[in-house]
Amino acid sequence: MALYVYAITGRSHPLDLEGLSGVGSEASRVRAVAAGRLSAVVSDVSEEIRPKRRDLLAHQEVQERLMRGGAVLPLQFGYIATDDSSVADVLHKDADAFLATLERLAGCAEYHLRASQDEEQLLRDILLDTPKARELNERILAGDQDPQLPMALGQLVAAEVEKRQDALAAGLADSLVPFAREHTVRPASGNDFLNLSLLISHEHEEDFVTAESNLAREIDGGVECRLTGPLPPYSFVQ
Incomplete structure (x- = not known):
């Protein structure tokens, strides 16, 4: 099943995702994929995601919840990955750049x-x-x-x-x-x-x-x- 990716955070982020449901007509729970010093916040999707009001609001709600817990790299609406493994691979490959950006945006x-x-x-x-x-x-x-x-x-x-x-x-x-x-x-x-x-x-x-x-x-x-x-x-x- 494909993944909708909301954001990237540091591994130490509290990731308060309780009660958040993701995008899509059959919204699944929002969860994290961890890799090294980073986590990606995702939800499972089984359909093409279009910028409908409900999904735009769901995307933004995840970002706002994450902001309360610390630095976050928000992805633009509509980012899709194939599976957990592909997300983890990206987190490992670009870890230094992601961590540097998280440090730059911390507290802002x-x-x-x-x-x-x-x-x-x-x-x-x-x-x-x-x-x-x-x-x-x-x-x-x-x-x-x-x-x-x-x-x-x-x-x-x-x-x-x-x-x-x-x-x-x-x-x-x-x-x-x-x-x-x-x-x-x-x-x-x-x-x-x-x-x-x-x-x-x-x-x-x-x-x-x-x-x-x-x-x-x-x-x-x-x-x-x-x-x-x-x-x-x-x-x-x-």
Whole structure:
């Protein structure tokens, strides 16, 4: 029977798995496969596992339970191994790398910050603060038929949006990164202009959360900051 693999831990991890059921329509108990100084947390599966809500929640519940007991290397949803032996082989083969990463992540959790900006307010601010953009917009509203005007205004506004949001993203990151042991910035999507993951040690979590809350409250320009965490350190498992 195949195995669904949730995470890798050190052998000394308490592995409090009591009451946890795994992914799949016929969920089996979550258990550990030990090899040397490491353990992999797994459950038996007999079907293809898809990212359904129930299974996503089960995967996350295992990660959160493990985090409470110590350092963990969380695997992304959907990792399947053939059997216990193949899992043990990987743990033996890559033991040094896994142990080094566990040591690096010990005492930490991931926090994820996304930031977006109200588009209408941003546009109003640009038209108010940028004389050239305001002039072009007024000419269009007054009925000027020059076909180049809309394109010129659009290009000017787009450049100004990028400049302002890049500056906002840099300011937010510069204020929060000093609290982090590590951080990573990924491309933002949708209306977001910042997608920042931070590895925060437990001793700095309270100061970090307070700083982020104060920053989000003080920042203007229709900016919305969305902080999630503490999370398993997915972004920092290498």
